[in-house]
Amino acid sequence: MVDPTRLDDELMVADAPEEEVRPDDRIDDERHDEENRLKPEYVDAVEDALDAGDKGAVYDLVEPLHPADIADLIELLGKGARAQLAAAITDLMTSDVVAELNDHVREDMMEALAPEAVAAITEQLETDDAVQLLEDLDEDDQRAIIAELEPETQAAVESALSYPEETAGRLMNRHVMAVPEHLTVGDLIDYLRIEGDLNHDFFEVFVIDAAHHPVGTCALNWVLTTPRWVKLTDIMKRDQTLIPVTMDQEEVALMFQKYALISAAVVDENGRLVGQMTVDDIVHIISEEAGEDALLLSGAGDGDINEPIAEAYSSRVRWLIANLGTAVVASAIIAFFGAAIEQLVALAVLMPIVASIGGNAGTQTMAVAVRAIATNQLTRSNTWRIVWRELRVAILNGATVAVLIGIAAAVLFTPMMGVVIAVAMIVNIVVAGMAGVLVPVIFERLDQDPAVASSVFVTMITDSMGFFAFLGLAVLAGLAPLA
Structure with missing residues (x-):
């Protein structure tokens, strides 16, 4: 038996010669361009083979690709061609490919494959990836696929699907390295070598008590650099961040960001360890949430080019209709001052400038406010301080632009x-700044997503106030009659 307290000379590794640094073989080959994208002519060749029904040629063309490139190829093809491709390269449709697919495309692909084929792919996935694969499918398709799974995988997937969408329970990985607290470092190392499932990535070992409650964590570097006889309770970190299974994924991401976590234990309502969240899951969540908020601000729905036309239409048109309604308010104000505009053409020339600059100022403040709310930088405790800050910024911006115009x-x-347009510009930019921060805050207080409808109302306020301030001041200054 090797003595772990000393190093054997035979284990010493000599300095290896430096390997020649070569660029990625995939770049600028017959399939990829210099930016590592699939070349149009390669995609055309695959489509031609599919049209000809030559499955052998399709397989030969696709087989050399990396799983991520196969996913890119699938997304570049039309919906009908995707199903044909899946049928031609069934054994290449691995879990690595499926994990890289766009959500809408993945759903189409899963519907095109037989339940047993989808089940085979699901068996290869981590539980969180398997759930993501199945959660958007029809209930009948879900049941058919789950019935084909191994009992252990089936139980894990059904348990995950029982939790609400976008919660830790849905996203957590159930493969957790957990050991009882009475072990020593040597016991742990022996357990990991002999009985531990090392096919799954993990960054720390969770230490649990008899009731399966997490009581501490041991980082792998601590384990490897500590004598075998030391008890885990002597080296484990007791202060740990525990994530409830029902916590929203956005809150989970904020916890990882705030406390610089690599992984964290997920516990059920009784405080028992049921899974873990790791930083690779969080990177995906942060990217997804950031993109989602940006698209919601524009009223573009999912904003996905693979989104079905009916869904894209439904998500976008309702905000266009809402915007139409708010535009009527601004038009009514213009109509009220119609006589003044007819008498003085300059009002019609300058009027759009006031509304446009105010709209931009409101959008700037709104974007900052929505992000601050999403990242917990703007809360009930500092709302008025932030409002006062944005008011001062708006006054400075308004004064600068007012002087120029x-x-x-x-x-x-x-x-x-x-003078009239300068005063109107200051008023509108200040109002825009206040609307940009207060409208998202009000939506957040009403438990509504501030990114969803803020832009519509901020635009209405800035346009209406811009027209009213400019035209009203022009009438008061005697530049044009009201009627």
């Missing part, structure tokens, strides 16, 4: 017109 209007039209 006021001078230009005074030179091109009249000095009074310069």
